[in-house]
Amino acid sequence: xxxxxxxxxxxxxxxxxxxxxxxxxxxxxxxxxxxxxxxxxxxxxxxxxxxxxxxxxxxxxxxxxxxxxxxxxxxxxxxxxxxxxxxxxxxxxxxxxxxxxxxxxxxxxxxxxxxxxxxxxxxxxxxxxxxxxxxxxxxxxxxxxxxxxxxxxxxxxxxxxxxxxxxxxxxxxxxxxxxxxxxxxxxxxxxxxxxxxxxxxxxxxxxxxxxxxxxxxxxxxxxxxxxxxxxxxxxxxxxxxxxxxxxxxxx
Amino acid sequence: xxxxxxxxxxxxxxxxxxxxxxxxxxxxxxxxxxxxxxxxxxxxxxxxxxxxxxxxxxxxxxxxxxxxxxxxxxxxxxxxxxxxxxxxxxxxxxxxxxxxxxxxxxxxxxxxxxxxxxxxxxxxxxxxxxxxxxxxxxxxxxxxxxxxxxxxxxxxxxxxxxxxxxxxxxxxxxxxxxxxxxxxxxxxxxxxxxxxxxxxxxxxxxxxxxxxxxxxxxxxxxxxxxxxxxxxxxxxxxxxxxxxxxxxxxx
Numbered sequence: 001x002x003x004x005x006x007x008x009x010x011x012x013x014x015x016x017x018x019x020x021x022x023x024x025x026x027x028x029x030x031x032x033x034x035x036x037x038x039x040x041x042x043x044x045x046x047x048x049x050x051x052x053x054x055x056x057x058x059x060x061x062x063x064x065x066x067x068x069x070x071x072x073x074x075x076x077x078x079x080x081x082x083x084x085x086x087x088x089x090x091x092x093x094x095x096x097x098x099x100x101x102x103x104x105x106x107x108x109x110x111x112x113x114x115x116x117x118x119x120x121x122x123x124x125x126x127x128x129x130x131x132x133x134x135x136x137x138x139x140x141x142x143x144x145x146x147x148x149x150x151x152x153x154x155x156x157x158x159x160x161x162x163x164x165x166x167x168x169x170x171x172x173x174x175x176x177x178x179x180x181x182x183x184x185x186x187x188x189x190x191x192x193x194x195x196x197x198x199x200x201x202x203x204x205x206x207x208x209x210x211x212x213x214x215x216x217x218x219x220x221x222x223x224x225x226x227x228x229x230x231x232x233x234x235x236x237x238x239x240x241x242x243x244x245x246x247x248x249x250x251x
Numbered sequence: 252x253x254x255x256x257x258x259x260x261x262x263x264x265x266x267x268x269x270x271x272x273x274x275x276x277x278x279x280x281x282x283x284x285x286x287x288x289x290x291x292x293x294x295x296x297x298x299x300x301x302x303x304x305x306x307x308x309x310x311x312x313x314x315x316x317x318x319x320x321x322x323x324x325x326x327x328x329x330x331x332x333x334x335x336x337x338x339x340x341x342x343x344x345x346x347x348x349x350x351x352x353x354x355x356x357x358x359x360x361x362x363x364x365x366x367x368x369x370x371x372x373x374x375x376x377x378x379x380x381x382x383x384x385x386x387x388x389x390x391x392x393x394x395x396x397x398x399x400x401x402x403x404x405x406x407x408x409x410x411x412x413x414x415x416x417x418x419x420x421x422x423x424x425x426x427x428x429x430x431x432x433x434x435x436x437x438x439x440x441x442x443x444x445x446x447x448x449x450x451x452x453x454x455x456x457x458x459x460x461x462x463x464x465x466x467x468x469x470x471x472x473x474x475x476x477x478x479x480x481x482x483x484x485x486x487x488x489x490x491x492x493x494x495x496x497x498x499x500x501x502x
Contacts, residue, residue, distance in 0.1 A: 048276045048277070053303075084440055190366075209337055214410050214411075
C-alpha cells in the first residue's frame, strides 16, 4: 500500500538525517553513514523518512534543520563538528534554534584533561555547544554526544559516527522494530506487475518493495516490511501463491 | 571562504539530486549513485548543491522536485522508474509540472520491438512519460533518457545509472571544470585552525576543506577546489608555507 498511509496507520516515530559536507557533494567521499543509520533506525522501529545532504553553510544547514526538526520526531546530523573553518554545524544548530553558542564547562574540562599543556583554542572550539544542549553519556563512548531538543549532533567520520550508534539506540530507544522478509524470483519484473499491484493494495499493513537486479541468480528481489510478522507472512504467502513455483529461488 | 559566496562569485551552474527509494531509507541498499554523480558534475564544472533522499511517494517526490527544480539549473532524479507499484517517479514528475502522463509512441515501439509477443502492460508502463518530455539519445546508451524541462529522470540501479552518465555529460555539457588539489599532513587539525581560518578568508576564490582521518599515514587531508588553477596554487603555497615542513607527507 501507499507508504505514507501505511506509516500513518501504524503511527510510528519518524526521523530525518541531515548530512553536512562539501566533500560528499563534490564526490571526494562516498557517504556510508546514512546506510548505517537507516539500518539502525529500522531496527529501532523508527521510520527514516528523509535524508538531506547539504553544503557546509551555516544558513543552509540552519534552514534545513528548521524544517526537518519540525516535521520529524528525531533529526540526526552527520558531519561538520571538528575545529576548522569548514566545521559549522554547531553554529548552524544554534542558529536554527535561535540560541547562543556557549562553551561547555564539562567538555572544556574533558579536553584540557585529554590534551594537557598542548591545549589551544583549536581544541577548545570542540567544547562549543548551542546554549541549553544536553550532553548524552553512554558507557560505550568516551565522548558525550550533543543533543539539542530532538536533534542529535553526530560526527561525520564514519568510524566515529559508528561509535555513536549505541547512543542513539539508548536515547531514542526501541519500540516494536520493523521486520522484513525477502523472496527472490527469476520472473521478469514486467510479468508480475499485476500481481504486485493487487497484493500491495490488499496488504495495507505491509510495505512491499520490488527491486530488479543484474548479474544475479535471480531477477527480482521482493521485500516485505512491517511491524507485524503475521501480516508479513500473509503477504509473502499470497505473493508466493501468485508466482510460478519454479520462479522462486534462493539468492 | 564561505562556499555560497564563493559559488556566487564564480557564477557557475548548479544542480541538485533527488534520490527516490525506500530501500535506501530502510537500510537495505547503500546508495552509490550520488558519489558517481557528484564526481561527474564536479568535472563538468556544475555545483551539486543539495541531495534529497525521499520515499517512493508521488506527493512527496513532486513537492521535493518542485523546490529543487526552481532553485537549481539541473535536477537529476535516481530511482523509481520501473514497472511495479513502487515505481512512481514518472507520475511524480508529471504531477510536479502539472502535466498528464502520456504513452510515448517512440518508447512503445522500442519496447514492442525488444520484447516481441511477450509484451504486456507491465512492459508498456515503461513507455509512460510526462507530457512534453524530451527523449535524449546518445550513441553509448540504447535506451533514451527522459528529460522534462531541467529534470533528468535516471534509473536507480547503479549499473544502469552509470550508463546514463555520458548522457548527462553530453546534454549538460562542460564549461570550465572544477579543479582540486590535496595535501596531506601529520599535524593535528586542532593545531592548524588559525592558519586555515586566515587563509580560507584570504583565498576567496578557493574552497579549502579540512578532513581528519583515522588509521592513515597522515592526520588531515586538506583539499583546495576552484576553477582557477593559479588560485589553487597560491592557496596551496600559502598553506604549505604555514605548516612545518616535516608535517607534509605523501598519503
